[in-house]
Amino acid sequence: MIISEDKPIAEILESIENHSSIFIVGCNTCAAKLHVGGEQEILSMKSVLENSGKKVVGWALPTAACSIRSWDHLAEKDRSINKADALLVMACGSGASVISKLGTIDVFPSNNTVSLGGSYKGEVLPDQCKMCGNCTLFYFGGICPYSQCPKKLLNGPCGGCSDDGACETDNDKECVWELIYKKLDEKNSLYLLERIFEPKVNK
Amino acid sequence: MIYMQGSFVDKIRSRNFVITAEITPPKGSNPFNAIEDAALIRNLVDAINITDNNRGVMRMSPISLGKVLQQQGYEPIIQMTCRDRNRLALQSDLLGAAALGLKNFCIMTGDHVSCGDHLGAKSVYDLDSVQLISMIRKMESGFDFSGNKLEDPPEFILGAVSNINPLKKGQMLKLRKKATFGLDFIQTQAVYDTEMFKNFCKLIGDLETPIIAGIIPLKSARMARFMNANIPGIHIDGEIIDRLDMSKDPIQEGLDISCEIIKDISDICQGIHLMPVGQHLNTQKLLKQAGF
Ligand code: SF4
Numbered sequence: 282m283i284i285s286e287d288k289p290i291a292e293i294l295e296s297i298e299n300h301s302s303i304f305i306v307g308c309n310t311c312a313a314k315l316h317v318g319g320e321q322e323i324l325s326m327k328s329v330l331e332n333s334g335k336k337v338v339g340w341a342l343p344t345a346a347c348s349i350r351s352w353d354h355l356a357e358k359d360r361s362i363n364k365a366d367a368l369l370v371m372a373c374g375s376g377a378s379v380i381s382k383l384g385t386i387d388v389f390p391s392n393n394t395v396s397l398g399g400s401y402k403g404e405v406l407p408d409q410c411k412m413c414g415n416c417t418l419f420y421f422g423g424i425c426p427y428s429q430c431p432k433k434l435l436n437g438p439c440g441g442c443s444d445d446g447a448c449e450t451d452n453d454k455e456c457v458w459e460l461i462y463k464k465l466d467e468k469n470s471l472y473l474l475e476r477i478f479e480p481k482v483n484k
Numbered sequence: 485m486i487y488m489q490g491s492f493v494d495k496i497r498s499r500n501f502v503i504t505a506e507i508t509p510p511k512g513s514n515p516f517n518a519i520e521d522a523a524l525i526r527n528l529v530d531a532i533n534i535t536d537n538n539r540g541v542m543r544m545s546p547i548s549l550g551k552v553l554q555q556q557g558y559e560p561i562i563q564m565t566c567r568d569r570n571r572l573a574l575q576s577d578l579l580g581a582a583a584l585g586l587k588n589f590c591i592m593t594g595d596h597v598s599c600g601d602h603l604g605a606k607s608v609y610d611l612d613s614v615q616l617i618s619m620i621r622k623m624e625s626g627f628d629f630s631g632n633k634l635e636d637p638p639e640f641i642l643g644a645v646s647n648i649n650p651l652k653k654g655q656m657l658k659l660r661k662k663a664t665f666g667l668d669f670i671q672t673q674a675v676y677d678t679e680m681f682k683n684f685c686k687l688i689g690d691l692e693t694p695i696i697a698g699i700i701p702l703k704s705a706r707m708a709r710f711m712n713a714n715i716p717g718i719h720i721d722g723e724i725i726d727r728l729d730m731s732k733d734p735i736q737e738g739l740d741i742s743c744e745i746i747k748d749i750s751d752i753c754q755g756i757h758l759m760p761v762g763q764h765l766n767t768q769k770l771l772k773q774a775g776f
């Protein structure tokens with residue numbers, strides 16, 4: 282799941298300041314699950330824009346904004362899209378990028394994309410993967426230090442981890458290496474920690 | 485204990501006791517204050533560590549200040565962190581330092597950008613400290629990171645840093661990984677709990693790497709409490725804090741405490757590393773008091 286968040290409304294209004302007829306595109310996958318691009322959020326965005334003097338000509342909620350066949354396919358959902366002079370995409374950057382390919386109309390993102398995460402037992406989990414292109418997740422008990430350690434450390438923790446296990450960069454966050462150690466200990470797999478990892482091949 | 489002034493490299497190699505001290509580069513282009521600070525410990529220490537944008541606060545390059553201090557007759561140890569440079573920049577700085585005659589390096593991960601004064605800067609960490617040490621050893625063997633041949637391979641004296649808490653098992657394991665590439669010395673986090681330090685030395689004794697114990701003289705009970713609460717790996721006993729609290733001259737009391745620590749551990753380690761907060765105003769006094 283791609284984690285994205287609402288942009289401040291003032292920033293959105295500033296970005297579309299030269300456009301008057303807006304069509305809103307949401308995303309019924311990640312953004313809807315995270316309540317930043319589902320039907321309810323589209324409707325409340327619509328009324329915010331209208332209250333700010335914009336005309337909202339219509340809206341669509343494709344299954345996934347990042348996987349759209351064509352403009353016509355999107356227009357099938359609501360023909361009024363052809364009257365718009367801008368699209369506001371309530372989805373991740375990937376969704377907004379794909380929508381931007383559909384034509385020459387100006388496309389504005391209304392979300393800030395922050396990480397590739399997930400959700401488990403109702404809790405949103407950010408930064409589960411940084412898409413490094415060479416998955417080594419198993420060796421860390423299923424907890425990826427490349428994604429979850431702010432220093433991307435593959436060979437063990439930094440010296441900044443506090444005695445009670447908090448990360449140097451955030452007292453409220455447990456050092457991911459503490460979590461990895463505990464998980465591998467539980468699995469009787471501490472031997473995995475002895476492996477020396479080479480630097481990642483950056484893309 | 486026998487302590488004689490001499491080349492840091494020779495002493496480390498011949499397993500003699502060394503004294504090192506830390507200096508922070510200036511936030512500006514004039515090295516004068518750092519030179520003045522170094523002058524306070526001239527002939528008292530074997531080498532001077534120069535920090536690398538310590539705590540993520542941008543300062544003068546430690547390689548440049550290292551050269552300046554070397555020209556003044558000091559032996560610098562350049563600290564090198566993984567935070568600010570990718571593998572190309574690290575290697576080119578290492579070769580440049582070698583060309584300037586700077587061969588002593590102390591490798592560390594580096595405090596995260598979010599600790600410092602340039603929030604929002606990119607935290608690089610292209611390599612971690614284990615990988616950086618491994619890359620440097622590869623350079624010494626005549627090849628760059630990618631395996632291209634180096635003309636005139638450099639030679640370095642390489643140190644690493646470590647926490648002293650044996651219960652920090654992840655960190656202990658990481659230290660072992662660093663040691664597989666050959667460490668010439670280990671400089672530790674400040675020692676206040678000498679029993680913990682002794683256990684640490686025992687735990688990694690099989691590595692047979694010279695251990696240089698970190699010493700930070702305390703200046704007040706407040707400083708001690710602050711360090712306990714905010715500096716990872718610091719364990720200052722309540723008894724020490726009480727002594728500082730009750731003392732009429734807490735600065736002297738702090739020196740007395742450091743002196744007792746040094747005496748207690750100097751037989752089991754191969755040196756001390758002095759990292760006073762601020763300038764080296766009391767370093768001479770402390771060393772004298774400790775019998776050096
Ligand atoms: S190692 Fe981590 S960042 Fe790389 S693909 Fe696997 S989970 Fe993603």
Ligand code: SF4
Pocket residue numbers: 429430431432433434437438439440441442443447448449450455456457458459596
């Ligand atoms: S404290 Fe742990 S999670 Fe935080 S930067 Fe250091 S190693 Fe990474």
